[in-house]
Amino acid sequence: MELGTGIGWRPEIAETVEALPGIDWVEAVAENICADHLPPSLVRLRERGVTVVPHGVSLGLGGADRPDPGRLAALAAKAELLGTPLVTEHIAFVRAGGTVTASPVLEAGHLLPVARTWDALEVLCENVRIAQDSLPVPLALENIAALVSWPGEQLTEGQFLAELVERxxxxxxxxxxxxxxxxxxxxEDPARALDELPVEAIAYVHVAGGVEKDGVWHDTHAHPVTRPVLDVLGELRSRVDPPGVLLERDDDFPPGPELAAELAAIRETLAAAASEPRRVRRRPARVAGPAAPAAGARDRTAVAQTALLSSLVAGTPVPDGFDHGRLAVQSRALAAKRADVVAKVAPELPEILGDGYRRAFLAYARNRPMSAGYRRDALGFAEQLLVAGHPADEAARRRLTRWWEGRAAPRPPRRAARLVHAARTALLGR
Known part of the structure; x- marks a missing residue:
């Protein structure tokens, strides 16, 4: 299956993507597509023969729970609607908690790394098989970026991916x-990972930009692609000719000519690497794992993932073995992303609150983990402000009240409800 050169389709750059020359295919975030109809831009692209691949972000196949049948059915319906040759997701967990841990379900709002252990691999493989059986087309999974490392890991990234493909x-x-x-x-050495993973299993490749701050690389998808990333692409091309390569951009979208220039740099990198002698790969022997699946892998994974996510979004103690500084960076990044996404799904909130929006939302997020998605998060934030008598400006408060009324309930919290809520908050120390 040859895909060629592609770009991530986003509503904000739909017209730009349609006008870019040499685009063979696009990738669209699956959760941003309705299962019963397509955005007009995607319809036009498909009519031109451009392949559209749905890219999921919410299955959480690396999580302790088995995949949600409703999410799988929705992804399958979108695959059918698009007539796509494959669908993609991530090797990550995105939520934790629930019955096994006797704790509330927490949403990360972000892709978090699974531990590279035999337990986590066992859970992931079973979840992948369930997903494969539920989808009408092949599934491909993406390696994710990570700010933190799990303690006690038993496999490298390449070994983990190789075992996943083998199983x-x-x-x-x-x-x-x-x-x-x-x-x-x-x-971690990218060349070693490429040597260890089965490159013949690659369906396609992502290329994206980021930025380094204080020694930490942030995979923003909102900055230009850097030379070190293109160098890794060249390393990959020296081992295999990937069926497809795609440029991702999710925010701070540049003008069309800048996107075209990045696509040109990707093509040039691939061509230059292809002209060099093919690197001879000596695949290392498989790592010896346990003879049989360890009982209780799901339960142990659930406890570990819940402890980590709770530390990141609810302020509970950092689990043993994790780097406190890195977890603090990740926690701030999750809260900042939450604020950014809520501002996108509910743009009226930053409009009403002005410069105070971000400060108010981050204060709200410190004590209130997300549990039901970004739209519910926006409503919870607005309700908390109203309960506390904010914003101070009466006109802004009336606007926020009308916004909340139109989306959550017939009327906003009255004075009695606000007093009860305030008393409960004080009692809980929140």
Whole structure:
């Protein structure tokens, strides 16, 4: 299956993507597509013969729970609607908690790394098989970027991916920007990962930009692609000719000519690497794992992931073995992303609150983990402000009240409800 050169389709740059020359295919975030109809831009692209691949972000196949049947059915419906040759997701967990841990379900709002252990691999493989059985087309999984490392890991990234492919037959979506991120943040050699993973299983490749701050690489997808990332792409091309390569951009979208220039740099990198002698790969022997699946892998994974996510979003103690500084960076990044996404799904909130929006939302997020998605998060934030009698400006408060009324309930919290809520908050020390 040859895909060629592609770009991530986003509503904000739909017209730009349609006008870019030499685009063979696009990738669209699956959760941003309705299962019963397509955005007009995607319809036009498909009519031109451009392949559209749905890219999921919410299955959480690396999580302790089995995949949600409703999410799988929705992804399958979008695959059918698009007539796509494959669908993609991530090797990550995005939520934790629930029955096994006797704790509330917490949403990360972000892709978090799974531990590279035999337990986590066992859980992931079973979840992948469930997803494969539920989807009408092949599945490919993406390696993610990480700010933090799990203690006690038993496999390298390449070994973990190789075992995953061996056990499930799943395809790989290799993000070279994420390999670079893990090089900066976790000291992992991209060349070693490429040597260890089965490059013949690669369905396509992601290339994206980021930025380094205080020795930490942030995989922002909102900055230009850097030379080190292109160097990793060249390393990959020296080992295999990938069926497809795609440029990702999710924010701070530049003009069309800048996107075209980045696509040109990707093509030039691939061509230059292809002209060099092919690197001879000596695949290392498989790592010896346990003879049989360890009982209780899901339960142990659930406890570990819940402890980590709770520390990141609810302020509970940092689990043993984790780097406190890195977890603090990750926690701030999760809260900042939450604020950014809520501002996108509910743009009226920053408009009403002005410069005070971000400060108020981050204060809200410190004590209130997300549990039901960004739209519910926006409503919870507005309700908390109203309960506390904010914003101070009466006109702004009336606007916020009307916004809340139109989306949450027939009327906003009255004075009695506000007093009860305030008393409960004080009692809980929140």
């Amino acid at each position: 499930t037959g799943v395809r790989l979506l290799i993000d070279v920007a994420n390999l670079h991120t893990n090089h900066v943040n976790r000291g």
